[in-house]
Amino acid sequence: MKEYAYFPGCSLEKMAVSYHLSALETTKKLGIKLKELEDWNCCGATTYFYIDELLAYTLCARNLAIAEKTGLDVVAPCSACYKNMYFTAAHLKKDADLAEHVNFALEEDNLQYNGNVNIKHLIEVFAQDVSAEEIKSKVTRPLEGIRVAPYYGCQIVRPQKEKEDVEQPQFFEGILSAIGATPVNYPLKMRCCGGSLIISSRTAALAMVRNLLQSAVDSQATVIATACPMCQVNLECYQQQVNQEFGTNFSFPVLYFTQLIGLAFGIPPKKLGIGKEFVSIAPSLLRAGQSKD
Amino acid sequence: MTDTISFSQEVSNLLYAAEGEPLRTCIQCGTCSGTCPVAGYMDYTPRQIIALINAGNKEQVLESNTFWYCASCYHCTVRCPQKINITELMYALKRYSIWKGQHKEGLIGPTFSEAFVKMIVRGGRSFEPVLAPSYIFSLNLREMLQEVTNATELLLKGRLPVLPARIKRIDSFKRMIGRIIPMGGLE
16 A cells, blocks of 8 residues: 655645545545644745745645655645745755755754655646556546546646646646546646735736636537645636626636546535535536446 | 945845856846746846846846745746856845835835744744735625635635644744744744
8 A cells, every 4th residue: 555644734634625536536546645733833825925035935844754754655636835845955955055944943843854755746646656557546436528637737837846847737637537527628637726816916917817718618518627735726716706806707617636536436516515515516517427337 | 344235246146055246157148038928017027137237236126026026936947048147146135125124115025024033933823814904905896705715715625724733832832943043033
């Protein structure tokens, strides 16, 4: 059984609890164990870096140090947590001076970080660590005929880490194909949902959300699949506001990719947190999931 | 102490691990502005901000909403032909303007960020309800009502925490932070 140290992040405790539930259910089906990090703290999203860099790295390093003790790779389902942990680890590895400062602070919590943790986004576990064949082998209710917009968003693929494709990646589409769904050509799949601008610069963020929803409609998708709690909340929970602002009439379901995988695996919808959406998913999606029963 | 350091040098010093003055390598091609999903809402586009910094127009830069409107999507950064980390630049300007207490009036970003960090320093985890006062009164009436509607719906769907989450080792966590920043400023 593969095992990972799991860093859920604050959103998955409540706001994105369906992501948490579906992540645990689907990985379990694949023989993967996600072991929650003990006493983890908030990754800071973007705000730590607005205030103080050293503080930001220290707060992220605390989680890395806790993870290092387990000897496991860390998995983060939230793109902001992932980006922060990934780049903190990368900086600490090559910058001994930064590491010394951070470790001086970590001492107070009886921790030390030695630079030996690998960080993965949850979607990378499904795209890289598990083969498409393994995913296919667990599918009992293929999502045939379901057109899904694969929404990558920002911080899974950006900033660039090595030489990976940051313009037209295809790994999300690969996962959707493996569960029998049809990944549509979604031209705005790499564009930003607005992130925290939904609080701080609402007009701008609502326009960004509108564009993403319109692009999904134009792609004739049935549902948008996301891999980030912030993207999910912005795209789903602010549709009424978008409609008021722009006179549109969106009512477009937005699910976590793990919820779609779970449906294809035949996991009962309730166990995947389905039912907590603002916009109910199309009955066809649930029906498609039952066609092979 | 010399006071001859240019604004451009000052900003470069704020960029993590920046060597030299990366902004000086900007060729003003505008790829960043063309890529930025928020450029249309900024007082100056990212390309213009870099030009203003290089020209030493500090006041104009600090008085603009540009960097507070950056959503950290890194789209400009992956496309810049000169490999300037423009997103990192926007972070640096945010920090600079917070330290100096100098930013455009009416922005939610600075107050919200400070409230967020204070919340983490106290409890170690995010608890959305305590953040509301930092921005709700800056919204217009319609936005305020929308926010209340959303919060209610989230609560009904079991997606809003009722009790604040807290890490267990909060005391040593606070001492850890105390080694980085004087706690007086944040408590």
